[in-house]
Amino acid sequence: MSNKKVEKSKLLNAEKPVSRRDFLKTGLRAAAFISLASITGYSLSKAMSDDLVWQIDPEKCVQCGRCASNCVLNMSAVKCMHIHKMCGYCDLCGGYFKPQVKNLDTGAENHLCPTKALKRTFVEEPYYRYDVDEDLCNGCGKCVEGCGAFGNGSLHLQINHNICTNCNQCAISKVCPTNAIVQIPANKGYLLRSGFNGKKG
Amino acid sequence: MKKNTLTYILIIAIIAALIVMGNYFIKPRYDKETVNPYSLKIDSIGEIAAQNYCDVTSSTINIRVNEAIAITVDNNNNIYVSGDNKIIIYSPKGEKTNEFATETTATALVMTEKNVLIAAFKNNVEVYSSEGKLIQKWSDLSEHAYITSVAVKNEKIYLADAESALVYVYTLDGKLLKTIGNKVNKEELSSFILPSFYFDVAIGTDSTLWVANTGRHKLVNFNDAGEILYFWGETSSGVDGFCGCCNPSHFAIMNDGSFITAEKGIVRVKKYSENGKFECAIAGPKHFEQGSTGLDIAINSDNEILVLEPLGKKIHVFKLKK
Incomplete structure (x- = not known):
């Protein structure tokens, strides 16, 4: 592999700065997923447990x-x-x-x-x-x-x-x-x- | 509407729903000031007027025993306490000097005139030297027996069995001599009424047996033949009587023949004359932890009154001033 290709690959793999919008989006999605999972888990545990x-x-x-x-x-x-x-x-x-x-x-x-x-x-x-x-x-x-x-x-x-x-x-x-x-x-x-x-x- | 906006609205709605649900499960803070209209005001019942207290000096010994049950003293005023599956020995000043393990916690202790320790357990008896060396062990009692007190005099051991509501008289080596108590006629004072497992015995200055008939709030005196010689005790919530069930839960007899009694419910320790006349209160509810029970009593050769308080993990030492 030539030196130029190696440098290009390094540049592509380098971490891009996360924008505030992306951070919020990801955060909210994660929160929504966790909430839904919690509700589902709680409901399932209630349904499967004894009275x-x-x-x-x-x-x-x-x-x-x-x-x-x-x-x-x-x-x-x-x-x-x-x-x-x-x-x-x-x-x-x-x-x-x-x-x-x-x-x-x-x-x-x-x-x-x-x-x-x-x-x-x-x-x-x-x-x-x-x-x-x-x-x-x-x-x-x-x-x-x-x-x-x-x-x-x-x-x-x-x-x-x-x-x-x-x-x-x-x-x-x-x-x-x-x-x-x-x-x-x-x-x-x-x-x-x-x-x-x-x-x- | 943009897709992103819809997502935000949905997420906010879920969070709001979660907050509402969470709030539903969060308990409101109860109002501590709310007065209970059904409250039973019993504090005032146990109050003892200042003039009814004996003139005593008092001190305490901390014992660090979680479940202390019984107390006794030897001829040298060393103190023996059973609790937490062991017997712990304290000097007269309250310093721990020795301890030895027992299979279970002894339910009653007494010292013979020859400084031999008799430890009664639920349904067996063990005899130890004053240093804690096991001398003898015997069990002739029913597996259902529940010994709550032991007294000793003239080579005889008196065992109070709360299960059968009888007092057994044994020789020191475990031979049954006699049974005291009437199981047939419950109206007799010799029929021991025991609403709970408090059943104490002690030996009087004339070497006769005294038994606490706790359900009847009486102390009953028996001769060697098991006949009643004397009895005293009144049912009353007043300071001069015994109230609640199972009182006096414990008692001891002083060198002059007067009685020291301990009660549960209204927690108090009182002194009665040898004829059973109330003389004064040694300690009242204010001296003990609320709800204290099992106040076993021992009297040492200096006529000091030692009261075991299991809940407070201490021994109260009272000395009557002349």
């Missing part, structure tokens, strides 16, 4: 009261749930009775629950069973707070999937101060407290 449902992580829940008033349903889909196996069946139940209650009976003035959704049934001396009336429970978490403070923590808040409409974006999750509302696959069971191993306390 997801909203649940409350009991370890993160701080009973802030927002579940009662921020659900899109008139009566919140968040309900108090009771792990009976974990319950102490106490006579003096911190989730049922107001603190410093005088008489341990079912008198209305003794109820901690603002809607009287927690029901107390005598089992045998000195045990009492506590059940949640879900039609009355508004998910405020007051009983959960009481049970956690004085008892075993067997009461906890959870989203009832028989009631929840499973919104794409849970309205409560947007106001939850501890990000306790999470999406988990529908085929998984309800989230329980991590310390729960079937034993009391």
Whole structure:
């Protein structure tokens, strides 16, 4: 190869300065491609994954009261749930009775629950069973707070999937101060407290 | 319309759509000032009036144990703490002097009069020298047993099993002598009601057994035959009683026969006379991390009260002023 041809080839291969217009064009095309790829990938992953449902992580829940008033349903889909196996069946139940209650009976003035959704049934001396009336429970978490403070923590808040409409974006999750509302696959069971191993306390 | 212009418009539209979608998923900042109308105001319940506090001096020992469970002291006031699958020994001043590994974390510790360490685990017992040398190991308990406390006196070991709600009396080498507790008639005070796994035992100054019947908020005294001699304790959220489930969760008996109790829920440590009359509060919720539980107690020969606080990873040492 002659010297002239070599120089010409070098000149052709030399990098041309990129104009601002070309740079913007390339950049925008790349951005558009990445965006489309992301949307496609996200849609595909959603389509191929299992159905997801909203649940409350009991370890993160701080009973802030927002579940009662921020659900899109008139009566919140968040309900108090009771792990009976974990319950102490106490006579003096911190989730049922107001603190410093005088008489341990079912008198209305003794109820901690603002809607009287927690029901107390005598089992045998000195045990009492506590059940949640879900039609009355508004998910405020007051009983959960009481049970956690004085008892075993067997009461906890959870989203009832028989009631929840499973919104794409849970309205409560947007106001939850501890990000306790999470999406988990529908085929998984309800989230329980991590310390729960079937034993009391 | 030029081809390039159309491309720009499309790209801008995609970006705008992405911003809108992104914004939808971005959570609004919740209003921290929002008042919870359902809030349970329990802080005021645990408040202890200044006149109800004992006159004590206090200090703390940091233990750096993640999951401490039990505490005891030997005749020389050395402190033994179980936690993180080991038993750690501290000098009376709180300096760590030794530690030795155990298969699991001991759930209860006690020192015999001869300075032999009895370490109870979930369902077995190990006997160590005060330096941590394993002397004996025995297991005669059900695999489901859950020992929460151990006491020792006159060559007898008293094991509180929260699973069966019974107290087993063994010899030091593991021979079962007696079972204390009524499993039939639940209305009797000798039937231990245990809403959770807090079940403490201690030996009184007269060498008799005291058991915490936590579901009934009572301390019950038994003779060697397993008969009730005495009991005391009132259900109350007031400072003089026990409230919530499972209280007193722990207790210890001082050299003069008075009782030191620890509670969960409303976290407090209190002193009662040998007849069970409330005398004063040694520590209240302000002394402990919020939500503290498992405040095991030991009394040393100087009548100092050592309270293990697992959550705060420390031992509180209280000394009553005369």
